[in-house]
Amino acid sequence: MPFWKTILRPWYYAATLPVRWWMRRLMEADHRAPVVVLAYHRVAADQATPWTVSDRMFARQIDWLADRFDVISLEEGQRRLRTGDNWRTAVSITFDDGYADNCRHAIPLLVKWRLPCTYFVTVENVLHGRPFAHDLALGQSLLPNNVEELRAMAAAGVEIGAHGYEHTDLGQIEDPAALHRQLATARQCLQTLLGCPVRYFAFPFGQYRHLSVAAMDMARASGYAGVCSAYGGYNFPGEESFHLQRIPVDNSMAQLKNAVTLDPRKIRTPRFAWQPCSAALMQEATP
Secondary structure, eight states, X not given: OOHHHHHHHHHHHHHHHHHHHHHHHHHHHTTBOOEEEEEEOEEESSOOSTTEEEHHHHHHHHHHHHHHSEEOOHHHHHHHHHHTOBSSOEEEEEEOSOBGXXXXXXXXXXXXXXXXXXXXXXXXXXXXXOOOHHHHTTTOOOOBOOHHHHHHHHHTTOEEEEOOSSSOOXXXXXXXXXXXXXXXXXXXXXXXXXXXXXXXXXXXXXXXXXXXXXXXXXXXXXXXXXXEOOSOOOBOTTSOSSEEOEEEOXXXXXXXXXXXXXXXTTTTOOOOOOOOOOSHHHHHHOO
């Protein structure tokens, strides 16, 4: 994040706060308040990567969210979208990749406060304990979660989701069998390892170019209840609820406040164009 953007964030938030308050008041009065899905990655004491949030900042962010919004599960968020009725701005908390560091502070804090979250993990890293390639590219060898940690989280009420078999750009995959591995096989493997349902999938990287209609169709046919992107944008009641747009979170209160309180720049974020179709892809790809 450029330094000048870091400086301007609080000023932008303060300058647009009256507009945000007015929009939120109108939407909540009309029961059209958004479901805001946040995407975290790693919470730790250091700042090893740009996608690391410090322990102290995470606690501040969660405290601020819990005081002002409904903190809900993805399932409840989807229900509100389907019914077209949400009278109060709601927030869902998610994590991508699956870092062992999250078990030291972030997950125990959410469990203690009884706040739901969905935790997306990449199968290959869990099975073999290999650091993620995007961390190694920065010279950081950060441990992923192991199976025992995920089982403990699931037993504590954390929803475990899939983030691919490998951390792969699904937008570049055209082969149905390869998509089947990243979506269906990843789900089946996690369910076997954890002994619990795996209902949600988060696209690795999560930008528009990392999604595809074929991958969306395969996710639906693989039995997922929903998928998540990470290119920003809000989810409004009445919109299609299978695909949930998410906003990434960084180590900043100003960025979080800008994201959750209806940033005028994100109100009209275009949704990835996709409509549900048949399970033909799944049938073609299944061995």
